[in-house]
Amino acid sequence: MADKQSKQTPPRKSRYTADHGMAGAFEGETVTRRRFMTGGALAAGGIASAAFALPALGFALAPMFKDATPDRWQDVGPESDFNPTTYVPRVVNTDPGVGEAGKATIYVRKFDPESDKPSPSDQGKDPIPYVVVSTRCAHLGCPVRYYQAPKRFVCPCHGGIYDFQGKVAGGPPVRPLDRFDARASNGRVEVGERFSVNSELRRFSPRDPSNHLDGLWQYLYPSRPST
Amino acid sequence: MSKLTPPLPKFLRPAPPRPSEKERSSDNGEPNGKPGRADKLRESAGEGGAQVVGWLDERTGASPFLRGALYRKVPKGTNWFYTLGSATMFAFVSQAVTGVFLAMYYNPDATRAYESASHITNEVFLGELVRGMHKWGSTVMIVLLFLHMARTFVFGAYKYPRELNWVIGVVLLVLTLAMGLTGYLLPFDQRSYWATIVAVNLNASAPLIGPFLADFLRGGGEFSATTITRFYALHMLLIPGLIAALIGAHLYLVAKLGTTAPPWLRAEKKELTKEEI
Ligand code: HEM
Numbered sequence: 439m440a441d442k443q444s445k446q447t448p449p450r451k452s453r454y455t456a457d458h459g460m461a462g463a464f465e466g467e468t469v470t471r472r473r474f475m476t477g478g479a480l481a482a483g484g485i486a487s488a489a490f491a492l493p494a495l496g497f498a499l500a501p502m503f504k505d506a507t508p509d510r511w512q513d514v515g516p517e518s519d520f521n522p523t524t525y526v527p528r529v530v531n532t533d534p535g536v537g538e539a540g541k542a543t544i545y546v547r548k549f550d551p552e553s554d555k556p557s558p559s560d561q562g563k564d565p566i567p568y569v570v571v572s573t574r575c576a577h578l579g580c581p582v583r584y585y586q587a588p589k590r591f592v593c594p595c596h597g598g599i600y601d602f603q604g605k606v607a608g609g610p611p612v613r614p615l616d617r618f619d620a621r622a623s624n625g626r627v628e629v630g631e632r633f634s635v636n637s638e639l640r641r642f643s644p645r646d647p648s649n650h651l652d653g654l655w656q657y658l659y660p661s662r663p664s665t
Numbered sequence: 666m667s668k669l670t671p672p673l674p675k676f677l678r679p680a681p682p683r684p685s686e687k688e689r690s691s692d693n694g695e696p697n698g699k700p701g702r703a704d705k706l707r708e709s710a711g712e713g714g715a716q717v718v719g720w721l722d723e724r725t726g727a728s729p730f731l732r733g734a735l736y737r738k739v740p741k742g743t744n745w746f747y748t749l750g751s752a753t754m755f756a757f758v759s760q761a762v763t764g765v766f767l768a769m770y771y772n773p774d775a776t777r778a779y780e781s782a783s784h785i786t787n788e789v790f791l792g793e794l795v796r797g798m799h800k801w802g803s804t805v806m807i808v809l810l811f812l813h814m815a816r817t818f819v820f821g822a823y824k825y826p827r828e829l830n831w832v833i834g835v836v837l838l839v840l841t842l843a844m845g846l847t848g849y850l851l852p853f854d855q856r857s858y859w860a861t862i863v864a865v866n867l868n869a870s871a872p873l874i875g876p877f878l879a880d881f882l883r884g885g886g887e888f889s890a891t892t893i894t895r896f897y898a899l900h901m902l903l904i905p906g907l908i909a910a911l912i913g914a915h916l917y918l919v920a921k922l923g924t925t926a927p928p929w930l931r932a933e934k935k936e937l938t939k940e941e942i
């Protein structure tokens with residue numbers, strides 16, 4: 439007999455606290471006051487914590503969504519300073535707020551229609567009239583230096599080498615040197631936003647060194663949310 | 666009547682009786698044998714410490730906890746290698762103290778950081794010493810940390826039930842290395858500037874999250890004024906706070922679980938007599 443009873447499915451539990459014989463249960467009450475208070479206290483604590491934690495978190499993360507290279511054109515000298523056969527170093531400001539640390543060296547030369555193939559991104563448009571190369575090594579960001587005799591950029595840190603186009607000629611870098619927008623206006627050369635290029639010199643949004651832009655690898659390094 | 670007296674300063678100690686006063690009942694007491702003022706003073710001075718401790722204990726109930734932590738049983742064979750954890754902790758405390766004093770002169774502004782750091786070294790009284798202690802101490806802490814980790818590994822101290830302490834230890838290791846990274850930027854000389862650029866770009870090379878991680882560390886797409894203030898806040902507020910809290914948890918577990926015996930000690934087995942078998 440006892441066996442038979444235990445095998446039957448147990449009766450469904452009532453939703454009402456009164457049916458469980460709880461002391462002080464109300465008619466029609468389904469949540470005990472103790473549970474209600476516990477939940478209420480946890481919710482209040484959660485809301486209070488979120489009230490300071492979320493703004494603080496947003497505050498710390500906001501810069502990630504800021505435009506990495508705001509539009510700014512900087513004068514780097516008269517057009518007569520530059521030629522298609524060698525690079526001339528110039529200093530620009532990448533961040534005006536940090537003094538010397540916000541300055542960066544760039545290399546500037548005139549675009550050469552004979553030896554420079556236009557970038558696939560330029561189809562139908564005039565190519566950028568000046569080739570402006572960033573000195574930030576595409577491996578881990580050390581400053582590269584240009585040598586005229588071999589027409590190579592050389593990185594002091596881990597031996598990265600780039601050719602006259604800024605394409606990788608040896609060492610660990612994963613993509614060519616970054617470039618800058620450039621234009622001529624009133625006989626002066628002006629330098630604009632930085633952008634990254636892949637091995638075909640196709641234009642991409644500015645990336646960090648070490649981020650691949652070729653083959654399947656490029657999908658592992660998404661662009662910034664802001665660009 | 667000779668009483669056991671606690672170690673008292675000389676002026677409270679009973680004067681030896683003069684030859685003519687051999688019969689005095691208590692030292693320095695009044696002739697009628699009642700305790701004098703000096704007696705009372707001596708008594709309360711002797712108990713003063715105990716009274717303060719008692720007062721605190723009655724109101725905190727701390728003594729069982731402290732007794733458990735300080736007078737816990739330690740297995741046979743513990744040796745000098747067991748002090749490496751405490752040595753690491755001492756190095757951390759030393760870093761915290763020297764760091765607080767460096768913060769009194771250091772200025773985390775990108776245009777002022779280098780000057781304020783060289784001001785500490787060249788002009789502030791003992792500045793070179795304090796900055797040197799902080800700089801070399803950081804290396805000492807990391808060396809001690811690895812030695813301590815090697816000790817717990819070689820002695821098998823990471824095994825049940827101490828796995829959690831190993832996990833906390835790994836987090837402490839990562840946080841300590843993060844201290845090294847964030848602190849390295851602060852002198853803001855050529856070496857620290859370029860080393861930080863390379864370190865941030867190393868973070869950028871992680872697939873998928875790398876670019877976001879680098880932007881978070883720099884506080885934007887370019888190395889800027891926010892980078893150094895960010896590193897400063899991480900270096901002197903966030904990470905040390907986490908380390909201090911985790912050292913607390915680490916030591917709580919050490920006290921709670923007890924330390925391991927060295928692996929070469931075997932549990933002593935009693936030789937069974939014939940009858941017992
Ligand atoms: C800030 C860094 C650290 C501090 C201040 C610290 C401190 C200590 C102290 C004082 C002890 C007790 C004494 C001793 O056994 O040496 C201890 C024990 C222990 N530590 Fe650490 N530690 C740190 C990092 C680590 C790391 C990186 C690991 C391993 C990944 C680790 C794993 C352990 C383990 C497993 C024990 C228990 C040892 C036993 O029970 O015999 N700790 N720690």
Ligand code: FES
Binds near residue numbers: 597
């Ligand atoms: S940073 Fe240029 S080769 Fe590594």
